[in-house]
Amino acid sequence: MRKSTMRIAATAVGTVALVAALAACAPAGSGNPQEPVTGAAPVETPEADEFGVVLADSWKDIYPGQYATYKANEANSPEGKMNYLEEYPELATMYAGYGFAKGYDEAASHSYTLRSISETPRVNDKTLANCITCKTPQFTAMVNSEGDEVYARPFAEVLAQMSEPISCYNCHENDPTQVVVTQRHFAHAMGSDAEQVPVEAQTCGQCHNEYYFDPDTKATSNPYEGLAAMDAEAILAYYDEMGFKDWEHPETGAPMLKAQHPEFETIYGAEQSSMAKQGYSCADCHMAPVSDENGEYSSHELVSPLENPAITEQCGSCHKDIAGEVRGWQKEVTDREHAIAADIKRYTDELAAQKDSLDADKLAQAQQIQRHAQFYWDYVMVENSEGAHNYKAAHANLDKAEAQLEEGFALLGIA
Template sequence: MMRESRTSFLKWCGVALLLPLTAVAQPETDANQVKFPKQFETWAATQTQSESEDMLAHYPASIILWAGSSFAKEYRSPRGHQFAVADVSRTLRTGTAVPAGEKGLSASCWTCKTPDAPRLMKEMGVEGFSDANFVDLGQEIKSVVYCSDCHIDGSAKLALPRPHAQDAMAKVHLPFEKQSSAMQGAQTCGQCHVTYYFQPERKNKVNIPWIFGNTADDIEKYYDTRRFYEWIHPISKTPILKARHPEFEHWSRSKHAEVNVTCVTCHMPAATDAKGNEYTDHQVGNSLQHFDTACAGCHESQAELTSTLDKHKKDIDAKARKVEDLLVKAHYEAKAAWDAGATWPMMNDAIMGIRHAQWRWDFAMASHGLYAHNPQEGHALLDKAIEQVTDARNVLKFVAGHIGASEPQYPDISTKEAAHKAIGFVESDAQKAKDAFIKQEIEKHWDPIASTGY
């Protein structure tokens, strides 16, 4: 889709423009805008979903749990699809320019942000793409999440263009072409709303770890079998696993999935235009905003449903904060044992307990909408995490007594600033370097979507 036609359309439908109109060339007609005007209009309206919260400020204990990784630098709540490229470009997690000859962040970080990623994979090969540096491909990225991410371009026919998603559905014997249209819709969302990792032996290409299945236990078994870890925790020496928004996994075992209610049903409900024509609302958002069309078929009262969801959120959040507190203590108790001369044979059980407990906490809390998608699984994950980290701390207490370790020194993590200080991260310095990169590279040489969305 040409930028000029997008700009023209957004101006027409009242969406605020952040590009100077003097820079816009003569508009060209976009085929999708003409064939699917209401879908296009609602998709464009995701630019209004611009609010984002600083999740590290809300939950500073996460900084300790993610110490040693980029997630401890910045972690914000997601915004509308229009901001996919801008947000990944500007976060501290993707850093700054890579010195010549050095290896930077993998271009795989672009995979779910833009239809340019599948295009580049075709041109460069999947591993050629993933082996490139993230920042080196910045000038190639000219579109955010768009029609061709879920459809054969110019058609309503659903598609699954990302190789890692095609591979994953084959692993669980749900090939895309053999599914119902409802399940295909869920799978198009599940291309990106799913957990994954970068496969080191395949040049960091995106891989979904579903060899044994897609539960937390199954994925953990896969990672443990491979002796895989994403980083070694600098405080406890734990080989850490990281979950990434496993919405598809949680949904697939939910009551909604049992009755064929999918992501599309709730977040992209059917709507009717002024002429009575039905279309799918592409302003993906909170389903309660569309209670009458998305929820009323199964739920009688919006107030009652809201109350139930609020209770799920309150209960799960309280349990998650307990797990975080226990894990922070465990990381520092492990440090005290190491500092006193503990050996791996002494520490193995405790370290694996921390690894597995933090994995389950992350698999629960990294999922956007767990409270609605599958609260039962959320509670089960956090209950198991409490059990595992408690066992780990008991082992650490025994080891500490055996070797005469000093009492652990727990840091102040009452605020994001205090937690950053505890791990030695200076946010202001990182932000200064990022701001310079944005000004010198992104704003001068990258497409404007890396700054504003369309």
């Protein structure tokens, strides 16, 4: 069984729940990015909750079309999702000693972010509130109001106060006529480069990105500043320079890293994808324009563009068979992921067997190879498009993983 061709992965710490899959062409027939469509501004903003968040239900009569399509995301539930630990049995070795070895399932939609984080086996009594980042607008508002110290509070204590999954506030604050980046750490990471990327992409990217928890403050942070530093090699160098690790592998002693879900970096970072270079946003491919009894607006049911003819029809000016192209890209990337995962497991097992016989310098070199090879692989595997967002970058990172492993096997004397 291959990975789903439309994974909806997580955009938050410690778990996975995003809602995007394949990048194709934007729906605008002119080839220009689609402008966001909104309804008329409400005469009066509904009352906010104790966190200062206007809940989605409060907007339903003012923006009925947007609300109805937002609620349609509930059809993408946690039931029947792929178990990645079964799909990639090598992960039991690769993630050994880390929470993802306990449970790693294909994510459901934004509607289930709080349910997913509350049910995952990856949390325990030592888990901090930073794992709630991007799971609910109420936590975002709490951090923005009270400061970074919120991240270090006990997970269970803070989660018990939350009730709203990802909703309007995350991308609009309390004004649906505006598109806003509410995650301040991501706004900081973008810096002046924010002017180079559509804000509709940044509101998705603020949660669909690579991040880590600051070792001192426990704050959710990004390992870069500016677009040029948003690629796997630069991020790996950032972590190496600061001596950061997510965990130590129990069998080899290697200081390991767990990539998150670097959709934004894959599309807009460094060399950028072809779609990014043309100025397209995530909304162009994942939020189709709608015209119905509620007026003209962008659908808030977030799906693969291949599932929406209104979008795929517009791809024909550049792609003769966009569905076929995407399937081809995904098969190539997924096949390589499986092959390289087997090699990473073999290398890890061999390093574990030889660890006690290696001198300190050789052991450190071998451990760094494990760290680097697995990070390059993980960076591709956890990105939610199977290579479709930027297949050139996906293959380049898999090439780097293979190069690391080739060096590692030679170091250990393995053919």
